[in-house]
Amino acid sequence: MSRKPYHREMSKTTWFLKQSRYQHYMLHEISSIFVAIYVGVLIVGLFRLAQGPDAWAGWLAAVTSPIGVIFHIIVFIFAIIHTTSWFKAVPQAMRIQRGEEIVPGKLIIGAHYGVWAAVSVVVLLVAGVA
């Protein structure tokens, strides 16, 4: 009896377009591109801060320009995508057993959002009173 198993090939470059779950995965993966660019923007900002008021004003103007705002909106959207996908994954990665029960995922996720809200409020307050 001759066997001739058939191998179906998977596209190495477009596989993630084939299903919505793969598209979702790619969406939070590419958030890293925008995080990287934003990190670059922040580092430039720190250098401009070190170089004096005029340099800093230049950076601030660029960041608040129309292009700067659009860039920030995009980064913000991807930051939210990262936060929501990250928090959703935490109960899977961090399985906490208390006695005979596993701590419910919703509780863990809720706690994370609670901390996120608290941290955000603190930063906003510090920025507000500065």
Added chain:
Amino acid sequence: MARSAKAVPWFVFAAGGTVIAFILPVMVFVTGLAPAIGLFGDALSYETMHAFVSNWLIKLILLGIIGLAAWHAAHRLRVCAHDFGIRADGPVSIAVYGLAGIATLLTIIALLMI
């Protein structure tokens, strides 16, 4: 098969991902969205920002956030490259982790200058 050293960048990736999950949205809001609608104008003035960042604790926190964010993004970009079909994991790793290292170094230098 030996134990993979991928454990190390992954650990930093996980730490960085956790930190930016909590702090990135509000940071982006403060640096880019709020000033556009007229909020926090005083906070972002040169005098206030310079005084704020001159504090050593703030410097450490900023280095932590920026450094971890850079290494998190680097590792994720390495995985992304693989997912997009780019199979040169060695050169890609050197490129992304190299950039993260440079970013960390530059952050330290800038913070020391303030």
Added chain:
Amino acid sequence: MSQRTMELEVMRYRPEMDDKPFFQTYSVPCEEEWVVLDALNYVKDEMDRTLSYRWSCHMFVCGSCGMVINGEPKLACKAFLRDYDGKIRIEPLHNFPIERDLVIVQDDFIEKLESVKPYIIPKQEKPLSEGEYLQTPAQLKAYKQYSMCMNCLLCYSACPQYGLEEKFVGPAALALAHRYNMDSRDVGRSAREHVVASHDGIWACSFVGACSQVCPKDVDPAGAIQQVKFSSAVDYLTSFLPGGKR
């Protein structure tokens, strides 16, 4: 009991006569309570005896009848016809070579399963006369979820990393390694590490999570792998400290 005719578009492949797979359509009169497996059995019994596919328990505990139904990896015995419109496309599980029709070659998985030592490695072999191992409900809870895996391979079909890199040990094998690592009767974690913590083990996983989404037994292999990443990373880092094992 009402009937409706469903169109089954089934992938065929006969190695002795076909160069590549093709789709064959069967019009099947179906009862409303049927699952896809019932429709396939009707085809084989009444219409086309040459159709080949694996099945056994017909109650989603054996894991034999995994296939891709309308693009989604499912068990044919758990895919209820009432959830589908008139046309159903059935293919063999992705990422495995096709042996014939809906039958895939599982050898790669079997090798990987064997490589993670999926059995209790006790501290000391206990003779039967010493009695059974005792385990509290809490100790059972620690691994029970991962013991529910029935090797149905839906997770391998869904996993894009397995599709991209066949050397990846894969979700089920790694979840089963975790099942034994978490068992209080087992001390074999370091014996499994050289496969589990290798480049093609947990570190080839990028937490797409598709495996856990398609698992018919809620094993959550993605979660298992991330948990192993944490403990492995800690192991790896602490192995460099004095007294750490390498």
